[in-house]
Amino acid sequence: MLKYQQIAEEIEKYIEENELQQGEKLPVLDTLMSQFDASKSTVTKSLDLLEKKGVVFQVRGSGIFVRRHKRKGYISLLSNQGFKKDLEESHLTSDVIELKVRKPTAEAARNLNLELADDVYYVKRVRYINGQTLCLEESFFNKSIVTYLNKEIVSESIFNYIREGLGLKIGFSDMYLHVGMLTAMEADYLGMEEGAPKLDVETVFHLTNGQPFDFSIVTYNYEQSQFFLQANSQLL
Amino acid sequence: MLKYQQIAEEIEKYIEENELQQGEKLPVLDTLMSQFDASKSTVTKSLDLLEKKGVVFQVRGSGIFVRRHKRKGYISLLSNQGFKKDLEESHLTSDVIELKVRKPTAEAARNLNLELADDVYYVKRVRYINGQTLCLEESFFNKSIVTYLNKEIVSESIFNYIREGLGLKIGFSDMYLHVGMLTAMEADYLGMEEGAPKLDVETVFHLTNGQPFDFSIVTYNYEQSQFFLQANSQLL
DNA sequence: TAGTGGTCTAGACCACGTC
DNA sequence: ACGTGGTCTAGACCACTAC
Known part of the structure; x- marks a missing residue:
């Protein structure tokens, strides 16, 4: 498994296990980089993947946040x-x-x-x-x-x-x-x-x-x- | 406008103007890099954007191809x-x-x-x-x-x-x-x-x-x- | 085995938000 | 002004395809 997929998976698991809600903030890029021992582009690629999947959204100048939808059973x-x-x-x-x-x-x-x-x-x-x-x-x-x-x-x-x-x-x-x-x-x-x-x-x-x-x-x-x-x- | 957006736009325009069909091959990465005077990552980012939009698909070891769907009026x-x-x-x-x-x-x-x-x-x-x-x-x-x-x-x-x-x-x-x-x-x-x-x-x-x-x-x-x-x- | 796209790095610089 | 994400570069190396 590729590094950026691995990182994406771990972030997603982290969100699920801690039951983070819509709008909750994730650690900043610097932290994620050292935490996963990866370069900025690799972490960014993981986050882009999660953004495409609808798991997070990134706001420039502000942070990385959890995205969730409200309805179950769809x-x-x-x-x-x-x-x-x-x-x-x-x-x-x-x-x-x-x-x-x-x-x-x-x-x-x-x-x-x-x-x-x-x-x-x-x-x-x-x-x-x-x-x-x-x-x-x-x-x-x-x-x-x-x-x-x-x-x-x-x-x-x-x-x-x-x-x-x-x-x-x-x-x-x-x-x-x-x-x-x-x-x-x-x-x-x-x-x-x-x-x-x-x-x-x-x-x-x-x-x-x-x-x-x-x-x-x-x-x-x-x-x-x-x-x-x-x-x-x-x-x- | 950002460089990678510019490049994406030009590639898309190129496809439309030349009426390229599903499966037709685009120039290889090296060519696009020199043609747009951009680094590999930037061109790749443009292509990823176009892939997300459903305009192209990339095949490792083979090339970059036009993606089109067949039905009009949808x-x-x-x-x-x-x-x-x-x-x-x-x-x-x-x-x-x-x-x-x-x-x-x-x-x-x-x-x-x-x-x-x-x-x-x-x-x-x-x-x-x-x-x-x-x-x-x-x-x-x-x-x-x-x-x-x-x-x-x-x-x-x-x-x-x-x-x-x-x-x-x-x-x-x-x-x-x-x-x-x-x-x-x-x-x-x-x-x-x-x-x-x-x-x-x-x-x-x-x-x-x-x-x-x-x-x-x-x-x-x-x-x-x-x-x-x-x-x-x-x-x- | 040559060609082509994919991954990953380190680092410079930019743009936006927040305080 | 500072912190945070976004863009872009140059280059090394990897993985797959096609011949």
């Missing part, structure tokens, strides 16, 4: 989906409806830069949170990258397997959100009424080298759909 | 709302329904760290995109920070005024998303049917020093609600 839009689950204590399970090798839909092929004749792994799951239906998920994995899947893998964390089992490095993703109404089929899977509101999240996942490897369409039960997002405005 | 969830409008060519207008000084709701007070007896500016607007209703927006501004607002300001970009007119520095924000059904009142403002699907986005905007200054609730017309989001997974 799903983080940026750190879910094989990145990390953010729902503390919530119990996530999956029913695998379908798992097979097939040809991609036109939409999947377009998003994965594949031909219609190429093979994809197709996974359809219903996911539950604390016993309630959370979402219906359909995923298309480029089979030339994700070369093997089975029921055991698919009923657990597919992304962990992709990382650890296949040694692939997951990079960035593009997400598209739509609001709409449940079709009869979707309502059936989610145990809801046809025409009820829904949130569709389509995501194209890429490896660090830019190759798209997974296109997924997730339909959320609107009653469970509380999402959370942290933004920084210093993007010009 | 609203960027992270760079709207006083950050920047992302919808090219789309015409955004506002009808100001209400503008007054009042006491905050309990929810607004909680999110703005105010007492119920404190004053807030309350703004209610309907926003249109290309002549169609886009959303209904209610905002509460901490009056001790945003000391003055009027109809002219409010019918244009409030955030530009806050930045330029008041000289305040906007920092980070927390966003909460819910899916639900339109109330009769909301449906009326948006010209839709009661019970139609909606997306509510509640946002708490903070200054760079961490002070919350604006709490807003935006109810989107689901027919116009196509949102876009770019994520990076290297947040551990």
